[in-house]
Amino acid sequence: MLKYTELVLDHFKNPRNLGKIENADAEATEGSIACGDMMTVYLKVEDDRITDIKFESYGCAANIATASMMTEVVKGLTLEEAKKLNWKEIVERLGGLPQVKYHCSNLAVDTLRKAIKEYEESLARK
Amino acid sequence: MKVFLDNCRTTRVLPEVAAVVQQYMVDKFARPDGLYESAEEIYDDLVSAREFFAKSINADSPEEIVFTSGATEANNLSLLGIARANKKNGNHIVISALEHGSIMSIADALKKEGFEVTVIPVDKEGFVKLDELKKSIRPSTIMISVISVGHFVGSIMPLEEIGKIVKSQDHKIYFHTDAAEMYAKLPVDVKKINCDLMSVSGHKFHGPKGVGFLYIKKGTKIQPVMYGAESFDKRRPGGENIPAIMGMKKAAELSFLNMEKALKELRRLQEYFINRVEREIDHVILNGPRGETRTPYNVNFSFSFIEGEAISLGLSMEGVEVATGSACASEKLEPNYAILAIGGDHERAHGSIRFTFDRFTTQEQIDYTVEKLKSVVSWLRKISPIKSHT
């Protein structure tokens, strides 16, 4: 039996920062259809600061809620600050998650980091 | 509106059944082995319940019915009991790929006791492959166990054909079927099937939890799984759970009443539901067979590009309660084995939702379910990064 907190259910039902950013500065997808956990993150960055972030999810309620919470937390942070975010913080902010769902919060953080890396690499290419 | 569509997991006890259980808890509470009046009456009731269940499956004699704490125990008694009692004749057991988790676990336990287990594959619709079954049989095969109705994908197994194959061998093979999803839901006849053992569970047809029975054909060599005193039957010790047995009897009687009519209506609703979903929602796959060979109690769809736990949670928020085969919803994060067994990939398991009816499911409930399903699916598809659906 999976028990979600009210806050998780709220983020599941009303995800924040949902969707895609049309001309995003960076975009990254983690996970795969095969293993079921998959997520895409879109970033807008100005002066090393995340000014906008959106996500899409192919995953469970925890996946959706952790992605939603992650976007809320990092919006407005500098890239360096955002890189330091770890999955435990997201779980805490959501008031907890079933243990078997921790990997979903991991996925949210991994996808964010991949998007930041993507952005930094695109800068380097310029 | 609340629509419970997880009736394959368990069902609501009917008030008429609860009343019987109540009566045997509070008034006729004695044990049948007492040496007094109130015990006598209860002994008679127990005898008549046994007769009733024997007749209900066309068994030869009431002694062929052993009451258990449910189908899990019946499955244990059957598989462990037959294997251990007949190991001198062989160490090979055959099961199907769509068995209930309990049979799978029992088979694993038997492997540790030195038995060999062959798992017979099923075809794309969820039917046991009979040619593979035939091929699997060896001189050392002592038992074949095949579920009556696939509990995930609804395939009614070709039990009669299996019975014939088993019977046509030149050595004795015990044929067991786990009928938890068949008994009191569809017509059952152990003579037609030619099975030696059949497991039944009370809470699958509006009876009480914690009760079931195992049919054991006369002459079957079986070893108990538990030992004790105070029982009707050496094969299952312990005081009989008489309130639950009498409740299960009542539930079965009610099921058999007008069963044909109820099944007809269920079939109509099932088709209606399948049609509406297939017409009104894109990218859906029906898991399991269509028509007469599918149990009318089960519909199972995979919705592409989205995940089942999220779908079922979304539906639950609207009062519709279902099951999913998504890995995300399983304890071990494994995709549903039944979907894989019928040739589905992880993605198809991922987006699978099982809707299971009882005989009281209404058109209104189906309509409500379809509406909610449409909105949940379209909402989750909007969120999904998989683009092929646009």
Place this chain on the structure above:
Amino acid sequence: MKVFLDNCRTTRVLPEVAAVVQQYMVDKFARPDGLYESAEEIYDDLVSAREFFAKSINADSPEEIVFTSGATEANNLSLLGIARANKKNGNHIVISALEHGSIMSIADALKKEGFEVTVIPVDKEGFVKLDELKKSIRPSTIMISVISVGHFVGSIMPLEEIGKIVKSQDHKIYFHTDAAEMYAKLPVDVKKINCDLMSVSGHKFHGPKGVGFLYIKKGTKIQPVMYGAESFDKRRPGGENIPAIMGMKKAAELSFLNMEKALKELRRLQEYFINRVEREIDHVILNGPRGETRTPYNVNFSFSFIEGEAISLGLSMEGVEVATGSACASEKLEPNYAILAIGGDHERAHGSIRFTFDRFTTQEQIDYTVEKLKSVVSWLRKISPIKSHT
């Protein structure tokens, strides 16, 4: 008047308990593993029930409670499970001479699996002989199982002393007690007793039939007796019988309420009954101890020169329902082993009648019972060819 005095065999379910069972059958009927709202609530209830039972015996953690279909299953899980899981450490098991039939049968089954069983004798009052227990222990002893309260003669066993003896050995011995006649009837504390396993049955204290639990101390190496899916607990598979578990919880709560006061009144009634019988009927022998070390729920008398089945039938005709240890009333025509174990002869077993109370037994019922007993005994003695009583 109807006086049910066979409460050691089973008890009436209280209306308050039946109401809880009813609620979980008809309304809160979902299984706790569903992915929806109605399942969540039930999951919480199951968790809280486990916590309740753990606390009620002073266990450390709810994980130490495994729900079963009754004490027979708990005894099987305990003895078969410990023996099979620990056979590398030894093959010797010790039980007492007053164990319940289920323990006796399980011990017999274990003998067939290669275990050796020592049966510790009891003294004339029905207490396990502690010196014999000590002597019985060998390096190969892996388990000792002693009933909490002799269910025929009412002796409350010296469990704390046994726990100390078991604990003082230099190798690990598991200590199991069958507390079917103690839990929710007398205070129970697994820490005081120092036991590793304890069996409990719901229907012995006005709870439902078909449910019980086994306390398994953390760290205990045990092998399941049955295998399956869908459970809280790998040690006991199968869907939990939640209506029965919640009913058993209610029954236990009601038992613990004012238990001290109820026990005091029961003791008074017990003494009153014993006194009246001893004063008003000749040639009677009280089987089992007197005073504090006898459970207040049990009185057992042998009436010389006459036979128990006839006595109990005679009483039953007057509405008084009791049990007997007479060979004539047993399936195998064997005299009651408990009476023989406390040094009684066949004749004493022959004329033995067990009266077992519940906490609702009244003085009026006792008075009625004594009157009927007097007339039945004197009538049967008139018939009897044994003349020594005249």
